[in-house]
């Protein structure tokens with residue numbers, strides 16, 4: 001009987017330790033990204049995200065540990081890694097006095113493409129990043145967001161199987177940001193494995209299958225959003241603005257089994273619950289049975305920011 005096919009992880013980081021001088025900036029980090037998966041590497045400034053990526057890209061030798069791309073070590077086989085990887089660096093790597101088309105053609109040639117195949121790939125990438133109509137203009141006439149989009153495009157010309165993006169949305173306008181997030185999703189839908197680095201937890205929430213959270217060089221949590229939130233036991237907050245008969249309805253809400261706690265803050269009443277869908281109809285039944293009036297309600301499910309806060313006592317952007 002043939003052995004079952006085992007697919008190696010797209011990226012497999014194991015026991016990584018990196019130092020600059022005497023300072024350990026990555027400290028025993030292990031995680032993987034499987035084929036077709038989008039994993040966000042989330043952490044505040046200085047957490048060690050770019051350093052980890054530098055090792056995966058073969059640009060920095062770790063003190064200990066290894067990174068494998070599709071089963072092969074970047075330390076012993078850096079050429080394999082380079083051929084499989086599309087790397088979007090945190091700092092722009094573009095020729096400002098060349099056009100978008102010329103920049104993409106350059107990077108395609110560097111990766112060994114030529115002729116019709118190269119031209120076809122450049123056209124595809126220009127369409128994906130939404131720069132086809134500006135493709136002949138020099139990069140130094142582009143907005144910051146357009147440069148960011150081209151920076152991503154440059155990593156994609158050679159159709160890499162694994163894509164690494166280091167904070168691709170830093171310092172750009174909301175429209176370009178939306179465009180980039182949609183392009184990332186499109187690439188992932190096509191089956192690309194993506195490691196997406198960010199310190200915006202909303203981006204990680206929107207894009208990722210799984211999240212790896214780094215802080216001070218250490219992996220402090222990893223899993224799906226739901227797993228991470230469940231791990232810290234965080235609950236949903238329901239906020240009601242109750243202009244009339246507040247005390248009466250608070251007593252009624254307090255009596256509901258599914259409600260953990262009821263507290264008043266200014267004109268708001270906050271209910272802490274496990275299951276908002278189950279509680280909301282009952283909470284409104286309780287309102288109807290009293291003289292109370294609710295003028296606004298909001299639902300705050302637990303999020304990755306809450307996870308980070310819980311684990312470190314700090315916000316992601318503190």
Ligand SMILES: Nc1ncnc2c1ncn2[C@@H]1O[C@H](COP(=O)(O)OP(=O)(O)OP(=O)(O)O)[C@@H](O)[C@H]1O
Nearest residue numbers: 020025043044045046047048049050051052090199
């Ligand atoms: N070339 C270098 N020489 C010395 N120290 C460095 C160097 N590059 C990074 N560091 C330090 O290593 C630590 C991790 O930096 P790294 O760039 O990996 O963080 P990051 O998570 O990517 O942060 P950011 O969100 O700001 O990009 C920081 O304390 C940083 O100051």
Ligand SMILES: [Mg+2]
Nearest residue numbers: 049050051090
């Ligand atoms: Mg960085």
